[in-house]
Amino acid sequence: MRFSFTDDQRAFSDGLNEMLTREFPAARLREMWEAGEGHSPDLWQRLTDMGVMAMLVPEADGGMGGSMVDAVLLFQALGRAAVPGPVIEHIVVSPLLVGSSFGDGVLDGSVVATAALFGETHVAHADVAQVIITPNGVLHGFTSERVTGIDEGRHLADVSGGQTEALTFDADSLRDRLSIAAAAYLIGLGETMIAIAGDYARQREQFGKPIGSFQAVKHLMANALLKVEFAKAPTYRAAWSVDHDTVNAGRDASMAKALASEAAYQASRASMQVHGGIGYTWEADIQLFMKKAWAMQRAFGDARTHRRRVADAILGPRP
Amino acid sequence: MDLNYTPEQQAFRAEARAWLEANVPAEPLPSFDTAEGFAAHREWEKKLSAARWAAVSWPEEYGGRGADYLTWLIFEEEYFRAGAPGRVNQNGIFLLGPTIMEVGTDEQKARFLPTMASSEIVWAQAWSEPNAGSDLAAIRATARRDGDEWVLNGQKIWASRAVWSDWCFGIFRTDPEAQRHKGLTFFLMPLDLPGITVRPIAQLDGDTGFAEIFFDDVRIPLDSNLGGINKGWNVAMATAGFERGVSLRSPARFSSAADRLVRLWHEQADTSDDALRDAVTDAWMQAEGYKLHTYQTVTGMIEGRAIGSEASLNKIFWSEMDVRIHEIALDILGPEAEVMEGASERWVDGFLFSLAGPIYAGTNEIQRNIIADRVLQLPKGV
Numbered sequence: 100m101r102f103s104f105t106d107d108q109r110a111f112s113d114g115l116n117e118m119l120t121r122e123f124p125a126a127r128l129r130e131m132w133e134a135g136e137g138h139s140p141d142l143w144q145r146l147t148d149m150g151v152m153a154m155l156v157p158e159a160d161g162g163m164g165g166s167m168v169d170a171v172l173l174f175q176a177l178g179r180a181a182v183p184g185p186v187i188e189h190i191v192v193s194p195l196l197v198g199s200s201f202g203d204g205v206l207d208g209s210v211v212a213t214a215a216l217f218g219e220t221h222v223a224h225a226d227v228a229q230v231i232i233t234p235n236g237v238l239h240g241f242t243s244e245r246v247t248g249i250d251e252g253r254h255l256a257d258v259s260g261g262q263t264e265a266l267t268f269d270a271d272s273l274r275d276r277l278s279i280a281a282a283a284y285l286i287g288l289g290e291t292m293i294a295i296a297g298d299y300a301r302q303r304e305q306f307g308k309p310i311g312s313f314q315a316v317k318h319l320m321a322n323a324l325l326k327v328e329f330a331k332a333p334t335y336r337a338a339w340s341v342d343h344d345t346v347n348a349g350r351d352a353s354m355a356k357a358l359a360s361e362a363a364y365q366a367s368r369a370s371m372q373v374h375g376g377i378g379y380t381w382e383a384d385i386q387l388f389m390k391k392a393w394a395m396q397r398a399f400g401d402a403r404t405h406r407r408r409v410a411d412a413i414l415g416p417r418p
Numbered sequence: 419m420d421l422n423y424t425p426e427q428q429a430f431r432a433e434a435r436a437w438l439e440a441n442v443p444a445e446p447l448p449s450f451d452t453a454e455g456f457a458a459h460r461e462w463e464k465k466l467s468a469a470r471w472a473a474v475s476w477p478e479e480y481g482g483r484g485a486d487y488l489t490w491l492i493f494e495e496e497y498f499r500a501g502a503p504g505r506v507n508q509n510g511i512f513l514l515g516p517t518i519m520e521v522g523t524d525e526q527k528a529r530f531l532p533t534m535a536s537s538e539i540v541w542a543q544a545w546s547e548p549n550a551g552s553d554l555a556a557i558r559a560t561a562r563r564d565g566d567e568w569v570l571n572g573q574k575i576w577a578s579r580a581v582w583s584d585w586c587f588g589i590f591r592t593d594p595e596a597q598r599h600k601g602l603t604f605f606l607m608p609l610d611l612p613g614i615t616v617r618p619i620a621q622l623d624g625d626t627g628f629a630e631i632f633f634d635d636v637r638i639p640l641d642s643n644l645g646g647i648n649k650g651w652n653v654a655m656a657t658a659g660f661e662r663g664v665s666l667r668s669p670a671r672f673s674s675a676a677d678r679l680v681r682l683w684h685e686q687a688d689t690s691d692d693a694l695r696d697a698v699t700d701a702w703m704q705a706e707g708y709k710l711h712t713y714q715t716v717t718g719m720i721e722g723r724a725i726g727s728e729a730s731l732n733k734i735f736w737s738e739m740d741v742r743i744h745e746i747a748l749d750i751l752g753p754e755a756e757v758m759e760g761a762s763e764r765w766v767d768g769f770l771f772s773l774a775g776p777i778y779a780g781t782n783e784i785q786r787n788i789i790a791d792r793v794l795q796l797p798k799g800v
Binding site: 101308311313314336339340406417 | 690708716728786791
């Protein structure tokens with residue numbers, strides 16, 4: 100029993116956090132939002148070069164040969180920066196796609212993959228992706244039509260046409276991995292929202308004092324931090340469970356997604372409230388992260404759906 | 419990351435389970451907040467100690483097994499699984515003991531730890547005062563030096579089980595001129611000294627679990643302090659770190675309560691009630707989450723990372739979870755939830771006890787302040 104990450108795992112995620120802080124600040128995310136870009140080819144290439152995008156691809160297939168435990172802190176780092184585009188989907192489905200005719204492009208960054216495995220009405224990132232993993236295989240050559248969504252970093256689209264290249268895979272396991280990756284990403288978002296609100300609470304003064312010195316503000320933020328911190332261990336455990344294909348892997352993945360979804364939502368509410376009127380403006384950066392959280396808490400199954408899956412595992416199926 | 423138990427850990431678990439199955443009393447002991455129950459629990463502690471289960475994480479020379487904290491968590495899981503009695507000397511073994519090991523002299527370790535492990539001496543905590551609760555640094559009880567002795571005066575309150583305990587560890591003001599936190603000293607003393615009066619306070623549940631302690635010119639030897647003169651605040655905070663961190667409420671307690679809640683749901687709940695189903699699941703996830711969080715914290719401690727102010731997060735989490743688990747149980751019990759005997763007694767008692775959690779060991783409001791100040795780095799408030 101050793102519930103911790105290795106120095107290498109920490110160092111890799113620290114490196115990714117530093118790179119994203121330096122090269123992808125909130126100002127850059129805002130520019131993309133306002134330009135209607137749902138994906139950054141430059142950043143994508145940078146992440147590909149670092150090995151982040153092929154973290155889960157076996158070394159024999161040209162990837163990093165990492166496990167979900169190796170990747171989970173990376174998803175958290177991507178969430179901290181609210182990296183746009185189908186990063187979660189691409190990283191998780193890449194190990195399958197290397198066996199398809201799109202393998203080379205997926206590895207070199209020229210082919211962007213997304214996924215539609217949860218019965219979604221609209222496909223996220225379809226307008227920036229060349230391939231979509233569906234329960235039937237790899238859909239390509241499709242046309243997409245944008246549907247307005249709440250998060251400009253996660254374009255929604257209706258998809259038509261195209262051809263499917265058959266691919267067999269364990270869809271349940273893939274859904275579990277997507278859920279865990281999304282949970283880690285949501286935790287990262289929660290951390291950033293709390294950090295932004297903390298900066299604001301230190302600087303904004305009322306009654307002649309920083310508002311962060313008031314207990315009402317302190318407690319609001321402490322409660323949000325509590326939720327985010329206590330979503331971490333279940334998420335890391337779920338990564339280990341799917342890596343080892345334990346009997347509870349599905350339950351653990353759902354527990355992670357349920358807790359992280361609720362934690363990120365609470366962080367968004369607390370962080371917006373700390374901002375007061377500024378929190379309700381387009382100018383405040385907090386909105387970029389809140390809206391990502393509100394999209395991601397629903398994506399890959401919301402807290403209610405996942406909690407009911409946990410319920411089925413611990414209480415038995417619903418009567 | 420490896421979440422499998424090692425063969426050694428599995429063997430330890432099997433050994434603990436076998437011993438507990440053979441030795442845990444078949445009938446629950448009376449509450450240790452009664453005279454009769456206190457005596458019965460002390461006997462149980464002696465039995466535990468004789469088999470070296472009383473303080474598994476302590477060094478062998480003091481009566482422990484030299485086990486790391488992960489092994490201790492396994493022991494706790496088995497302990498709660500077996501439904502073993504509450505730990506009457508927990509203030510000693512889990513709070514004062516680790517503090518003595520950290521800041522005590524060799525002489526103090528040799529003198530106090532073995533009798534603590536065996537519960538020959540049961541310890542009470544004498545920190546709070548009528549006007550120093552959340553504002554602990556406002557302590558007014560004094561220790562004045564007089565020749566070879568300290569002379570103690572003042573009043574302490576909320577001292578758990580002080581009515582029957584043998585010794586206490588208290589904080590007294592030794593430098594009246596110094597700033598609030600700076601003039602305090604941590605002292606150890608027997609409770610039967612001339613000038614000490616212990617007055618029981620009836621708790622919400624009617625038992626006399628805690629007490630007031632009055633000190634009237636109580637004389638104790640010069641070397642009765644722990645961790646140095648005027649260093650009491652730092653010593654107390656080290657103790658509180660253990661308390662709020664992992665040692666006071668190990669996850670097994672709540673995993674076991676959540677499992678009992680699941681059983682209660684199967685036996686008595688309307689299983690078609692989706693809101694109740696969600697609530698039970700949520701409580702189970704919280705208990706599981708707390709366990710995982712603790713395993714992560716403890717691995718970090720073993721790997722040399724210090725447990726700091728984030729211990730305050732744990733204290734809020736487990737205390738609110740404990741209340742929630744019991745609230746849901748009472749919801750399932752419905753009209754039976756006002757009955758204080760028979761099948762519902764344990765849940766109703768547990769509910770009352772859970773309500774103390776957000777208050778003792780530093781109220782949750784104080785914990786939130788600590789998190790905001792030290793973890794979130796928000797500006798100090800009033």
